[in-house]
Amino acid sequence: MNSSSADTRIGHYENFPVASVLCPAHLRAPIAAIYHFARTADDIADEGDATASERLQALSDYRQQLLDVVGPKGAGLADPRWAGVFTAVRRTMDSHKLPLQLLLDLLDAFQQDIEKTRDQSAYRDEAELRDYCRRSANPIGRLLLHLYGVSDAQSLQQSDAICTALQLINFWQDPSVDIPRGRFYFTEAMRTEHGVAQADLLALKQTPEATRMVAQCVREARALMAQGAPLVHAVPGRAGWELRLVVQGGLRILDKIEALHYATLRQRPTLRSMDFAVMLWRALWM
Numbered sequence: 001m002n003s004s005s006a007d008t009r010i011g012h013y014e015n016f017p018v019a020s021v022l023c024p025a026h027l028r029a030p031i032a033a034i035y036h037f038a039r040t041a042d043d044i045a046d047e048g049d050a051t052a053s054e055r056l057q058a059l060s061d062y063r064q065q066l067l068d069v070v071g072p073k074g075a076g077l078a079d080p081r082w083a084g085v086f087t088a089v090r091r092t093m094d095s096h097k098l099p100l101q102l103l104l105d106l107l108d109a110f111q112q113d114i115e116k117t118r119d120q121s122a123y124r125d126e127a128e129l130r131d132y133c134r135r136s137a138n139p140i141g142r143l144l145l146h147l148y149g150v151s152d153a154q155s156l157q158q159s160d161a162i163c164t165a166l167q168l169i170n171f172w173q174d175p176s177v178d179i180p181r182g183r184f185y186f187t188e189a190m191r192t193e194h195g196v197a198q199a200d201l202l203a204l205k206q207t208p209e210a211t212r213m214v215a216q217c218v219r220e221a222r223a224l225m226a227q228g229a230p231l232v233h234a235v236p237g238r239a240g241w242e243l244r245l246v247v248q249g250g251l252r253i254l255d256k257i258e259a260l261h262y263a264t265l266r267q268r269p270t271l272r273s274m275d276f277a278v279m280l281w282r283a284l285w286m
Contacts, residue, residue: 034143154234
């Protein structure tokens with residue numbers, strides 16, 4: 001459930017509704033605290049010139065800091081590297097009782113990102129990829145629902161569907177960027193099913209087989225978003241309108257991929273000013 005921005009990229013949380021005009025005023029600080037926690041961990045995992053081992057150690061320190069500050073003992077001092085982050089997180093945990101496991105799940109996903117990139121390894125199948133999404137994307141939606149006071153099982157499932165769809169849309173939008181960086185989200189099972197050679201993917205060749213694979217991925221992401229879309233009617237007030245734009249932003253990226261004839265190994269689709277008008281219009285009719 002990640003945002004009103006054009007880009008559906010989860011990696012840097014551009015879609016996270018940080019203190020937007022649609023965000024309820026009393027939740028802006030808690031949402032900003034979650035954002036900065038996730039963004040900082042993402043930067044540890046992905047930014048700068050650190051080695052994989054250095055990133056893993058820093059992320060381990062970050063996890064320990066979370067446990068020290070807001071874990072069961074909750075009396076640890078903030079590491080000066082991240083004092084601002086954890087001061088805000090501790091305040092939010094005290095005031096809103098955020099589920100600690102959701103924050104730990106995010107860190108597990110960042111660790112997996114580092115290890116997969118280090119090893120230049122792909123996900124085996126859809127189940128393994130969806131399990132990654134369960135930890136990398138779904139916690140954000142569940143944390144926001146917690147703040148909004150929405151906790152029924154159906155809403156949680158719909159939130160998971162939206163967040164997983166957004167994560168997958170990011171993957172199918174970005175292979176021309178991710179693959180040269182050693183990140184492979186087309187699973188081994190997908191490549192086998194469609195007869196896509198790993199060498200062709202590494203060379204970013206938009207073969208007919210690769211095009212069919214991307215098209216199937218797009219169809220599945222669209223169907224998953226449709227499963228989650230009814231959640232917009234369960235989230236109260238302005239936050240529900242924020243979520244409508246989140247859903248429409250993801251769907252509009254899928255439209256753009258289709259307009260490129262699924263050739264995202266060659267080109268990364270982006271949204272332009274006119275697309276926001278389309279998203280707003282469609283959001284009004286959800």
